[in-house]
Amino acid sequence: MRRKALRNRRGFVAAGIIVLLTCALLFLMARPPICTCGHVDLWHGALDSGNSQHIADWYSLSHVIHGFIFYAGALALMRRQPLGPRFALAVLVESIWEILENSPIIIDRYRAATIALGYSGDSILNSMSDIGMMALGFLIAARAPVAVTVCLGLALELIALLAIRDNLTLNVLMLAWPIEAVKSWQSAV
Template sequence: MLKLGLIFVLAVATCVTCDQSHNKAANIINLLSKISKTTAHKRLSLAQDRHWFPHNGSWWPLYVPEWYHPRVSQHFFDPYSFTHILHGFVFYGIFGWWLPKAAGIDKESWIWYEGAFLGLLLEFLWEVAENSELIINLYRRNSGTSELYEGDSWQNIVGDLISSTFGYYVAALSFHYQVPYFVGLWALVSEIGLILYMRDSLLLTVFPLLFPSQRLKDWQAEIVPAEGKIDKQQSQ
């Protein structure tokens, strides 16, 4: 009888232990399930909020005059296309003029083919960087024209690549025909014209990314219509 009693006690204890272990396992499973659902929900929210690179814009018209949301960077060309032409000037200076001299490249076709390709490649890499969350947020925080900037569309990226390549060949032809001052004159007129038109330019686009200025941002935002700005009342 004593042995039977011991066996009965052990059996009950085992059942209780198993039942507790089962409950603990069930609790762990439920906890993991909740964590999984919460994580999935957060990932979905991030995916909805993220500005994917790139998105689809509009095929027509080819050019739009707006420099602010919602049409800027959604078509092939806009006022910022003129700044990408200046990118081409810079790329020619690097790959078409300086690099051949520094590397002793005597190949005549370098300027027109290899140099142009390197310029196009660098412009593409800039487009990738420009459409990253980091740069998009920098534009939003520091530029008075870009509070609602959403990144570039496929169409606008293609347009920027075309504009940069065009600028490269304008510079190459200017140096080829020995009128290099034409590049400087173009750049000067372009920068002044853009500042007068939209209070932004290549210089004013790059400067706030490195040295944020609230005064500059406010000055730029003064001429941006309400549709291109954050509604301060709703955001508060």
């Protein structure tokens, strides 16, 4: 029992170290620490240049869903491991995405293939918040019944779809296989 508790604790410590290393790497990548507008909003609901620059925005919902998905994946891959190591894996995957998402190739892809024409990448604050949103989703999925997690994920997708004509599903679709009709519909906001 003590050994499992130690592995669990080590997993959460590893997750914290991964977050700190990700923050440092984003800083070395010359990402702005906060919005270049000079202030920090808790919520930025407009789809403009402030998007992905503040603490939370409509895309934060997608990161909660990442947590749901990463919980299921980590559980499938590491069923015999306690929650901590599974959490560390999820944080690692999300952190890798945050680093890739802020690389020139992905920023350019967003500009070319999606409605995010002026996208310039995330501020470090927003990337850290995105990792935190994923962690929230992961921990919800760890505690909630599967049906509740699935329903909540669908609800978050629908809320984003209705609010901004975009969500995790469309984001992945448009990055992987852009469809001009979808881009036109999304732009008609």
